[in-house]
Amino acid sequence: MQKFILGKKNNIAFISGALIIIAFTSHYAFHNINIAIWSLVIASILGVTPIAIQAYQALKVKVVSIDVLVTIAVTGAFLIQNFEESAIVTFLFLFGAYLEQRTLNKTRSAIKELIEMAPESALKQTENGEFEEVEVDEVDVGDILLVKTGAKVPVDGTVLTGEGHINEASITGESVPVGKKKGSQVYAGTILENGTIQIVADRVGEDTTFGKIIELVEEAQDSKSETERFIDRFSKYYTPAVLVIAFIVWLLSRDFELAITILVLGCPGALVIGVPISNVAGIGNGARHGVLLKGSEVIHDFSKVDTIVFDKTGTLTIGNPKVADKEIYAENVDEVFAYLASVENESDHPLARAIVEYIGDTKLYTVEKTDVVKGGGIVAHIDGHRVAVGNVALLEQENIPLNEKARADIARFEANGNSLVLTAVDGELKVLMGIRDQIRPGVKEDLQKLKKLGVKNLILLSGDNQGTVDLVANELGLTEAHGHMLPEDKSAYIEELQAKGQIVAFVGDGVNDSPSLALAQIGIAMGGGTDVAIETSDIVLMNSDFSRLPHALGLTKATALNMRQNIVIAVGVVIILLASLIFSEWMNMSIGMLAHELSILVVILNGMRLLGYKLKY
Known part of the structure; x- marks a missing residue:
């Protein structure tokens, strides 16, 4: 039953939201208090059920999570018949979890997309000189293979006979196909656009360049440990403190209502609402301005970026010669x-x-x-x-x-x-x-905006020749530029930057960029790029509009600041309410609840300011 309820958590969130709308409509539009109350009661019970299950599972492993505090607070609010508070808090908590789950599922699908792009078969020369189709796993080093027009190169190898042009975008990210003749190197996963060639297999399976790309993506994603949200870390101390205070008050006074009052006043309504409202408002602003931000952790990390690494073709340039x-x-x-x-x-x-x-x-x-x-x-x-x-x-x-x-x-x-x-x-x-391949219009001005926003290092990594890379870098005023970079070279360079303590964002658009997108603290994909790059990334610039990048950075900085403001407001109000309850005579349930609701209104209004955010320069 627990597994079933948790599996329907998203459905429960949307049903609770609908019930809350019904409740407010009934109350304020039709003055039907009974329907309003029952709608909020049902929404509260539905909403708290999966949260309570998660709280129970956390307690089983001796973890006092935010789920525990929310469960107790909602139960307390329910017991004193504050159904409005209990319903809204559970809905917002579940809705925030839905946004995170959706982002995680998209990211995980990147590896599947990469694997599907890998070549599956090859034309292998038999002992009698004929070529027969075999599974790519049956190809060994030294085998001679035939590659026809439009086919994927099955392994890394060397051309023995024939000529043609190969699209190496999956490896180098460059849009211009490369001419191949006898002695030329070819890579698995690239496509022969015209001609027919015979190659000898040099590297097969996981040892090919394309195989290494898949491996790099897997390793990079595994190395990205899930960072606990600030609220979860804070609740590690906050939750036990509120529980202990309420329990001590009950022991000393035997006043159950007073103990419940402490739990209600300590209920993190503004704390739970404040961060998601900033997050949702920031994401909403980004969506309206062509920027897809995949969650609050992305916002937090990108706001602190000091180094941005760029691919060239399709990113700084148009991608079409x-x-x-x-x-x-x-x-x-x-x-x-x-x-x-x-x-x-x-x-x-x-x-x-x-x-x-x-x-x-x-x-x-x-x-x-x-x-x-x-x-x-x-x-x-x-x-x-x-x-x-x-x-x-x-x-x-x-x-x-x-x-x-x-x-x-x-x-x-x-x-x-x-x-x-x-x-x-x-x-x-x-x-x-x-x-x-021409530089995107306005890119130079956009890069200057990034510098004004605090980015210290603008670095170009490209598979193109060094001369062309230097020309682009000089024209755009970049900090560094490195050519002849294969995917593993780019990933290694990013790791070097991270080892120096730099917070790195990588901007790219191709399959070859996927390892770097996954490895960097923040991966940013151009929306006109491959699906794999988009899914592996943390931020997507829709329609490949590079001018959205400065807006994205400015927006995340504003959103991160807004989140911190809401946390300070929420925690500050709770501390003042609890202190007033203990050390003053004038604090009671009505005054405390009024202040509590006002704090929720303040953090919501503060978060809503982000919807109108615009970059100032």
Whole structure:
């Protein structure tokens, strides 16, 4: 029966809430006192039942928890027929537990999501040279595997034959697929977007990079011990003190009503309500401003963050490579763009897609002959013209001259971190394009706001090359920047920061970010990222709106302060009431209850202020 009731705790909370609404409506709208009283009585009994069970279970292991105090206080309030107090306190206590349970369930599902993304099968070469599909667990180091277009790479390995482009976003977080050829390294869980390759298995199973990602997430989540809330720690001393005082008063005076009065006055109505109301108001404000905060512990931890670590692609940058710079050396630019679009329209390469998107609607010519130059680009014949599209090496191979201006433009584009695409027609350079993943608009200003909010260290960790990472860091004024970082490197770096006593938040959007999101004190996911990153995180910036990050930090600081204010108000009022009852003659049940209800109103109004919170700068 206990298990059944605890399993229905959330349902009981919502039923109690509905009964409280009925009670107040009956009382104030229809002046029907009987329905109001019975609704509150039923709500109190329903609400206190799971709390009492939890209190009993805590006492069995010799723990005086907040459940014990709430149970005794509600029982005391019920006995003196203060049904309104007993009903409201139980409802708010259960509703707060519901919010925490929901967050915990989402976090735990992250490991399941990761496991489902792992490759399940592989095409393994048999003794007769044929390839047959086997379970990925049957692959051993040294086996030769075939990977076709669209398939996941089943193990970490080395390319033996074939070429193609692999999307390594699950490992490096970078959006631009990487070209692979003989001798290149490939990783389990990445996707071959085009081409066919044969690989030899170097690492299999849990030893693969993807397997280590899953292991890192599991370890990071296990290492995150559940921190007791301040109220639970406080109640360790507060609860016995109130119980002892009430019992002593009863022993000395034999006045049961006085003892119950002490329990009622000591009932943490404002204390129980104060923290959840701040928490709910803060979470509500965040939701209205595109920030999902997963619980009060997240608010407490994030408010103290002094170091924020960022992934690059999809976080500080848009996550979609686009044409960023261009130089035109031709007069008939529309015709040249038409030739360029015709060539790139037949390619699945991400740079080609960026160019086609940039040019937009244009006339497309029939590509009569195509010659793919390894590591260079494409030479094609279109409408009687020889068109070369590729890098500098291709143009040099084609003996196409580059004047001083063109070479200066190339050097400038490279210095800006661009990938270069040059287009030549009939032996003359016509167009130079620089393609890169662009920094999100307004990010620099948002980072300055974070500094004003007390963040001392802004650090960039990326799987991209160091040159590009340095350019982004310099442009944005970051404290540190490190490139060529695999997921385990990022996690190790975060552990180093934590070992130095820094409170670290990590901001990312990919599966590769999941270990770091779980390991950092606060994981922050961009809402446009993967489901795993979002579920592993503590805070989600909806719609991948980076500008919400300063608001989130400012809001958590305001909410944490508001919680402390409510705790001081609640505890202070209880202390004053109990002291007045013992040391004065004028304190009685009516005056004490009035002060008690006023304290609840004060903490509610104080918490509600958070709904209107806005970042001041």
